[in-house]
Amino acid sequence: MWTNLKNLLGYGRSTSEVAKGRLHLVLAHDRTGLEGARLQAMRDEIAAVIAKYVEIDSEAVEIQIETKSRQTQLTVSSQLGQAKV
């Protein structure tokens, strides 16, 4: 009951929530079949493309692969500076 209350009030996640989060990430990678080094290379190329058009910190570009149902989604996030001319 206490655990339920804590979860309800948002204090800490239950271990099942942790498991679910881990599975979403692991399965996203399993399903695409993209291994770590290839993923890193893809991130670097995406960062380079953005950097061609906008001032960015290439190191701070983050990519995330996540899965919902059987759909796998790629999210690229980056702070954008001024457009380059």
Place this chain on the structure above:
Amino acid sequence: MGRAIVITSGKGGVGKTTATANLGTALAQLGASVVLVDADIGLRNLDVVMGLENRIVFHVVDAITGKCQVQKALIKDRRLDNLWLLPASQTDDKDAVTPEEMRSLIFELKASFDFVLIDCPAGIEQGFRNAIAGADEAIVVATPEVSSIRDADRVVGLLAQNEIGARLVVNRISPHLVKRGDMLSQSDVIEILALELLGTIPLDDAIVATTNKGIPAVLEGKSLAAKEFHRIAKRLCGLAAEEPASGRGFFARIGRALGLSASPA
């Protein structure tokens, strides 16, 4: 023409053989003719779970290689009129047979039985390819753990590549752990794997005790696990099986709203 259903999971030790034994027996109790095929060549176990280990003369590899007729290798379960076992070989390797040979064996069995249940070995190599070769549909067994679900997902992908539709059995759910937030719920597993649910088997001591004796739980008493296997068997036959029992009170509704309950989504 009968239906060939492969029971598979990727990961070992999640309850494939127990599920095969109990579902096959429950289907036979419903009046269907059933043959259980142990496709785990080299590590046979379905015979001991069924309690038929002392009656093996020939096995699946003998039947495939023509050492005996298929009928000769079938063991009749004397407890029911219409239940048979085709045991695996204990001394051969997984590559003693090919997927093509398995496919034609299963096809032959489908002509004589309503259900051909194939107990798949763990893993995704040759043994798996043999086991799924003749299957029309699949039951994926997963326990509510990260490793089991990950492997199940891999297997679902491989089954899809082979155009075999899969339905899910969640095994060894412990309702109080789910309630406490320390076990993935049935709906979590369904959501992650995106599969149609056939049923959820609770963690049940009766399975350990009946397996010790070589008697499928569905033949003994009314344990929670046995009841659920009976429900799944009905669903497999297309008979309406009532929904799993779930609380209907105020707290159960709150629990469902919070996703804490083990009731179906």
